[in-house]
Amino acid sequence: MASEGDRRADPEVERRSRLLGGLRLEGEGARGVAIALLSTAVFIAVVIVAVTQSAGWPEVRRTFFDWHDISSSFPDIARAFVLNVKIFLVCEVFILILALIVAVVRSLPGPVFFPLRALATIYVDLARGVPTILVIALLGFGAPALQLTGVPRSRVFWAGVGLILVYGGYVAEVYRAGIDSVHPSQEAAARSLGLTRFQALRSVILPQAIRRVIPPLLNDFIGLQKDTALVGTLGVVEAFNQSQIDTNATFTYGSYLAAAFLFVALTIPLARFTDWLIARDRRKRQAAGGFA
C-alpha cells in the first residue's frame, strides 16, 4: 500500500521512533500513543489484581511493604550505602587501568609475546569463570589469614581486590573488542609515518577503540555497582548487610526494599546516561553520512 511506504519514508516518524530507543510505537501519532497508554494501564491493572488477590498477599504486604519499616531502616542503610559507593568508585579506577593493560597485552602480535598473551588469556578465563561471590570469599577470608607483613588485612580491601580482578576480566574483553574493531589500516597509516607500535596504540588505536566501547563499559559499571553488595557476605556492614541486620531485628523485609531503592537510584541515572551516549553516537554517525 502507498501509505505504508509513505510512513516508512517519513523522517519525523523515524526520528521519533529513534528517540524512543527502540520502543517502537506501531500506529501513527496520537492514536499510537493512546493505544500504548491503554495497553500499559490494562497490563498493570491485571498484575495488581493478580498479586493482591493471591493467598499470601496479606502476609507479604505486612512483611515487605510496611511503610514504617522501610522509612525507619532507610537512614542506617543509606549511611551503609556510602561504603558501597566508595568501593564502586575506587574499584572502577583500578578496573579501567588493569583491564586496559590486559587487553593491550592480549592484542600484542607475534610469537615473542606468546607467554604474556597466554598469561592474560588465562587471567581473563579465570576472572570470568569463577563466581564473583567465591572470589570475594576466597580473597576476603583467605588473604588476611596469611598475615603477610605490609599487606592490608581489611576485608573490605580484599573484597575490593576481588571485584577488581573479576570485573577486570570482563572489561578487558570489552576493550579488546574495541581494539579489534579499529581497522588494521589505521595502524598501518600510523606506523608508515614512523610512529612506534606503542605510539600508534596510544594516539591512534586506543582513542578510537575506547570511544566505541564506552556504552558497554558503562554497562559493566552498572553491574559493578550492584555487585558491591557481595562485599556484605564477608560481614562488612554495607547496604545489603545493614538491611539484613534490620531484617533480623524486625522480622520484616521492608529494609530490603529500602536497600534496593538505593541501588536503583544509583544505577538508573547511569543507565540513562549510557542510552544518551549511544543515541548521540548514532546521530553523529548519521550526520556524517555513514552507517559504520
Added chain:
Amino acid sequence: MSSLRLHSIHKSFGDHEVLRGIDLELEDHEVVCLIGASGSGKSTLLRCVNLLEPLDSGRIFLGDEEITRRGVDVNAVRRRIGIVFQAYNLFPHMTVLRNVTLAPRNVLKLSRQEAESRALDLLARFGLESRRDEYPDRLSGGQQQRVAIVRALAMRPQLMLLDEVTSALDPELVAEVLEVIRELAAGGMTMLIATHEMSFARDIANRVCFLDDGRILEQGPPNEILQHPRQPRTRQFLERIIEAGRL
C-alpha cells in the same frame, strides 16, 4: 645517484607468490609509475618498500643504506619514506591539523609550534588551510586524500610512495589530487606511484613499469610503453584499459 634500489624482491602470502623477483632502481627526482592489473603486486611492492610487509627475500636500498638489513630501525626508515594509501586512512578522531602534526611531534619531536607552522604551510600550499580544524568525515574524498598527502609530506620524506591514490575517488575529484602530485613532481620529489590513470602516468612519469603476475614485464619511457608496448601481455592490458575509457 640512485634514491631507491630494489634487488630481487620476493614476497608470498601463504602459497600465493605475489612478487616474483622485482628489480627496480629510481634515480633522485625520478617519478616511476607502476601499472598493471589488480593483483599484479603493485600495492604489495609499495608496502614492502615501506617495510609494512616483511620480504621473503631480496634487498632494498634507500640512498646507500640497506633498509632490509638485520636490526634496522624500521621507524627511522619510515620517517624518510612517505606513503599514501588508496583509502586515505586519515585518523578520524583527529582534526586535519592534528592528523598532519601527529608524526612530526611524536616522531621528529618538533615543538607544537614548529609542527603546526610546518603543517599550515603545507595545508596552505594545497588549498586546505580553511579545513585545518575539520574532522576527516566532514571533508570530500579529494580533500581527505590531499590531507593524507600533506600528512606524509610533513615528515619531509626523501621518497614518496603513492598507492592508487585516486582509485577510491569520484571521477570529478580525481583532478584535484592529481594536480597535487604534479606539483610534487615539479618540485623534484622522487616518487614511486601505483596507478590506473594512464593519461596521468604518461604526463608525469619519467618511466612506466608494467607489472604482471609479480614481475616487471616491461619498462621504459611512458610513450614507448603506453603506445608501443613490445609484450603481448602489456598490449592486452592496455587494450582493456582503452575499452574502459581510461586512456
